[in-house]
Amino acid sequence: MNAYATRTAAQLQTEYEQVKAHFEDLKARGLKLNMARGKPGKEQLDLVSDILTVLQTPEDCVSDGIDVRNYGELTGIPAAKKLFAELLGCKPEEIFVGGNASLTLMYDTISKAYTHGLLHSPTPWAKLDKVKFLCPCPGYDRHFKITESFGAEMINIPMTPTGPDMDLVEELVQDPAVKGIWCVPKYSNPDGIVYSPETVHRMANLKPAAPDFIIMWDNAYCVHEFEGEFQPFEDILTLCREASSPDMVFEYASTSKITLPGAGVSVMAASVDNQKYMERLLGIQMISADKVNQLRHVKYLQNKAHTLELMQRHAQVLRPKFQCVLRWLEQEIAPLEIASWQRPKGGYFVSVNTAPGLAKRTLALCKEAGVVMTGAGATFPYGRDPQDSNIRIAPSLPPVAELEMAMDVFCTCLKLAALEMQNAK
Amino acid sequence: MNAYATRTAAQLQTEYEQVKAHFEDLKARGLKLNMARGKPGKEQLDLVSDILTVLQTPEDCVSDGIDVRNYGELTGIPAAKKLFAELLGCKPEEIFVGGNASLTLMYDTISKAYTHGLLHSPTPWAKLDKVKFLCPCPGYDRHFKITESFGAEMINIPMTPTGPDMDLVEELVQDPAVKGIWCVPKYSNPDGIVYSPETVHRMANLKPAAPDFIIMWDNAYCVHEFEGEFQPFEDILTLCREASSPDMVFEYASTSKITLPGAGVSVMAASVDNQKYMERLLGIQMISADKVNQLRHVKYLQNKAHTLELMQRHAQVLRPKFQCVLRWLEQEIAPLEIASWQRPKGGYFVSVNTAPGLAKRTLALCKEAGVVMTGAGATFPYGRDPQDSNIRIAPSLPPVAELEMAMDVFCTCLKLAALEMQNAK
Numbered sequence: 001m002n003a004y005a006t007r008t009a010a011q012l013q014t015e016y017e018q019v020k021a022h023f024e025d026l027k028a029r030g031l032k033l034n035m036a037r038g039k040p041g042k043e044q045l046d047l048v049s050d051i052l053t054v055l056q057t058p059e060d061c062v063s064d065g066i067d068v069r070n071y072g073e074l075t076g077i078p079a080a081k082k083l084f085a086e087l088l089g090c091k092p093e094e095i096f097v098g099g100n101a102s103l104t105l106m107y108d109t110i111s112k113a114y115t116h117g118l119l120h121s122p123t124p125w126a127k128l129d130k131v132k133f134l135c136p137c138p139g140y141d142r143h144f145k146i147t148e149s150f151g152a153e154m155i156n157i158p159m160t161p162t163g164p165d166m167d168l169v170e171e172l173v174q175d176p177a178v179k180g181i182w183c184v185p186k187y188s189n190p191d192g193i194v195y196s197p198e199t200v201h202r203m204a205n206l207k208p209a210a211p212d213f214i215i216m217w218d219n220a221y222c223v224h225e226f227e228g229e230f231q232p233f234e235d236i237l238t239l240c241r242e243a244s245s246p247d248m249v250f251e252y253a254s255t256s257k258i259t260l261p262g263a264g265v266s267v268m269a270a271s272v273d274n275q276k277y278m279e280r281l282l283g284i285q286m287i288s289a290d291k292v293n294q295l296r297h298v299k300y301l302q303n304k305a306h307t308l309e310l311m312q313r314h315a316q317v318l319r320p321k322f323q324c325v326l327r328w329l330e331q332e333i334a335p336l337e338i339a340s341w342q343r344p345k346g347g348y349f350v351s352v353n354t355a356p357g358l359a360k361r362t363l364a365l366c367k368e369a370g371v372v373m374t375g376a377g378a379t380f381p382y383g384r385d386p387q388d389s390n391i392r393i394a395p396s397l398p399p400v401a402e403l404e405m406a407m408d409v410f411c412t413c414l415k416l417a418a419l420e421m422q423n424a425k
Numbered sequence: 426m427n428a429y430a431t432r433t434a435a436q437l438q439t440e441y442e443q444v445k446a447h448f449e450d451l452k453a454r455g456l457k458l459n460m461a462r463g464k465p466g467k468e469q470l471d472l473v474s475d476i477l478t479v480l481q482t483p484e485d486c487v488s489d490g491i492d493v494r495n496y497g498e499l500t501g502i503p504a505a506k507k508l509f510a511e512l513l514g515c516k517p518e519e520i521f522v523g524g525n526a527s528l529t530l531m532y533d534t535i536s537k538a539y540t541h542g543l544l545h546s547p548t549p550w551a552k553l554d555k556v557k558f559l560c561p562c563p564g565y566d567r568h569f570k571i572t573e574s575f576g577a578e579m580i581n582i583p584m585t586p587t588g589p590d591m592d593l594v595e596e597l598v599q600d601p602a603v604k605g606i607w608c609v610p611k612y613s614n615p616d617g618i619v620y621s622p623e624t625v626h627r628m629a630n631l632k633p634a635a636p637d638f639i640i641m642w643d644n645a646y647c648v649h650e651f652e653g654e655f656q657p658f659e660d661i662l663t664l665c666r667e668a669s670s671p672d673m674v675f676e677y678a679s680t681s682k683i684t685l686p687g688a689g690v691s692v693m694a695a696s697v698d699n700q701k702y703m704e705r706l707l708g709i710q711m712i713s714a715d716k717v718n719q720l721r722h723v724k725y726l727q728n729k730a731h732t733l734e735l736m737q738r739h740a741q742v743l744r745p746k747f748q749c750v751l752r753w754l755e756q757e758i759a760p761l762e763i764a765s766w767q768r769p770k771g772g773y774f775v776s777v778n779t780a781p782g783l784a785k786r787t788l789a790l791c792k793e794a795g796v797v798m799t800g801a802g803a804t805f806p807y808g809r810d811p812q813d814s815n816i817r818i819a820p821s822l823p824p825v826a827e828l829e830m831a832m833d834v835f836c837t838c839l840k841l842a843a844l845e846m847q848n849a850k
Contacts, residue, residue: 039496045495046483049482052480056474058470060477070464072687073687099525100524101711101712103712104711107710107711114551115575126539149706262494262716262717263494263715263716263718284532285533286526286529289524289525290524290715291688292477292687293715
């Protein structure tokens with residue numbers, strides 16, 4: 001329990017003055033640090049420089065007889081489909097290779113559900129009075145912004161250590177207005193939780209009332225361990241097929257955090273029937289994504305084994321950063337019991353849940369001291385954290401030396417916010 | 426007038442037999458030739474190979490202090506905006522730099538008009554009973570497919586030698602259900618017509634009843650002369666601003682036919698207010714387009730003068746191909762007066778208008794003889810050419826030697842179709 005709650009007024013006053021003095025000291029340093037977004041750091045970008053020159057001549061630009069420089073091949077080049085199918089454990093014909101952002105592929109899927117409907121939609125969602133979407137949270141703000149942008153009613157689903165609360169999910173999908181769910185199954189954003197096999201199987205075996213219910217399976221961190229070995233995962237497409245709902249899931253991934261965040265390749269995996277349906281719609285808006293960049297990725301990443309080797313080099317860069325964050329939290333915050341957090345082994349975030357009511361104030365203080373973090377509430381639909389508790393720490397961008405300072409600021413601000421609240425009681 | 430119409434039955438029979446024999450002879454060669462789409466040929470792709478290696482090191486990837494490899498810069502890097510603003514004659518702040526396809530930017534604009542509305546939309550178009558769109562035709566099939574896909578009612582606007590029939594356009598925009606018009610102002614697809622200054626000014630001075638009427642100004646061939654010098658054009662954004670309708674136009678262009686068709690950079694130019702509005706919507710679906718590729722283009726193309734030099738090298742490749750097409754038409758078809766065509770100085774097409782009722786049959790015969798062309802009707806909304814007359818020839822892909830054969834086939838098939846019809850009368 002909150003250690004401050006057991007102290008005397010005098011003890012609290014002393015502690016407040018100490019923490020406040022340290023805060024003022026940090027503030028006086030005029031820091032400008034950023035732990036706001038899961039941006040890879042320069043060292044990671046430099047790791048993959050060879051991808052810039054892997055294609056040099058016209059001859060290099062031919063793959064399976066296709067000149068990747070020219071128009072054509074809407075769904076991507078076969079070699080890229082093969083690579084991604086191996087990474088995700090699905091079949092090449094279940095792969096659509098996109099541009100530099102899986103976010104855009106996810107948006108396109110939801111957008112088409114609204115304007116044209118999905119494969120099994122009785123009607124485009126735009127024609128419906130009400131569309132509801134399940135949002136495990138804390139979650140990824142950009143997911144929630146997509147469904148918010150189209151006017152869906154978003155329903156909070158609590159995250160548990162094994163993934164979304166599946167009892168609640170199974171209950172809610174009985175409502176035909178519930179059209180889908182956002183999922184980050186491995187190293188969830190921001191908690192870093194890996195869905196348990198039971199959660200994954202229950203998800204694939206959902207029997208929603210809506211015939212066009214869609215599992216938006218954002219496997220953004222599918223090979224993104226920063227501690228320990230690669231953890232295999234089951235192919236959600238296979239599981240849904242085995243559960244007789246082959247068209248219920250769309251899976252997404254990208255190389256944004258494998259090669260270059262601004263210049264990677266994205267992928268959408270779905271049943272062959274879903275692919276055929278989406279190709280008809282996507283063929284109106286594009287001729288193909290950048291196939292030269294697809295071939296760069298094929299030549300640079302080669303295959304799953306070689307990709308996993310690269311991920312271990314990313315891990316070497318990221319590990320000390322996460323260790324720094326967790327060390328500060330253990331040393332400074334754990335004894336006070338004013339917050340809890342997961343200890344992820346992959347992904348890009350550490351998710352801190354403060355005692356209720358402290359998140360906004362903590363982040364305001366951080367900002368005052370020159371440390372920018374993801375805005376409070378961002379990890380919840382509509383930006384509203386009902387407990388004002390969740391804070392997402394993104395330690396990948398700053399070098400460790402800066403991170404040490406930023407975490408000093410963060411822990412100080414969290415303590416100060418807790419003390420202010422305790423004093424106000 | 427149709428020369429066949431003045432011949433005797435015996436003459437026609439003789440001619441038919443000769444042409445038919447030549448057709449059978451061509452067919453027997455088992456040709457496999459393609460003049461279907463405006464695909465650059467290999468020689469053009471090879472022209473720009475240096476773009477593949479223009480960025481080699483981490484240091485190369487920094488532009489105006491921005492590391493283009495990482496996330497960020499939704500609207501594009503400043504250096505790319507500057508380059509495109511110079512090419513189009515607008516201001517850098519009026520530029521949004523997209524991915525590898527202007528088609529996608531156009532689709533996004535129309536899609537957002539339907540789902541969210543445009544800046545001045547009283548309501549999203551999806552909520553309206555009827556949306557009408559003006560389609561100068563013959564035109565670009567992919568434009569028409571976009572508005573068709575969203576269910577707009579498309580209205581044919583005849584093309585004249587100076588651009589769309591502006592009397593009709595000015596009349597039709599009085600209907601508040603008419604929400605926009607597709608335009609290719611320079612070297613129109615497929616006619617290769619350059620809109621006259623009067624047409625351009627009348628377009629900018631339209632006073633549509635719909636407050637959210639949009640001119641979709643696809644400047645796809647803005648620097649794409651294959652004969653003669655670069656022909657300057659007026660900035661449509663400036664003209665609309667001067668006509669007190671600054672937000673009425675979105676202009677599009679890309680480097681697909683400057684650098685690499687599958688790996689170019691696209692651009693959307695619009696008023697600053699339109700850009701602000703669209704950024705809010707586009708920021709939901711993307712973090713930024715591929716900025717590494719943007720910087721490749723900036724370093725490779727450098728500026729307008731240098732880009733125009735490159736376009737002259739493309740012209741050297743394209744000119745003999747267009748000359749071949751026009752020579753065959755002049756020699757074989759002109760004396761018969763069974764078709765007419767423009768003699769474009771830029772763009773990617775020669776548009777042939779046959780005597781009514783000959784297009785489908787001609788293309789079916791071409792196919793029989795192994796020459797694939799753009800489908801009959803494709804240049805009209807819904808794929809319906811009311812005269813069954815327009816045929817789009819795309820001579821850029823085949824080498825000249827193949828083109829000679831393909832044009833022999835084409836002219837033979839056109840004659841055969843005309844003779845069949847004459848014989849049937």
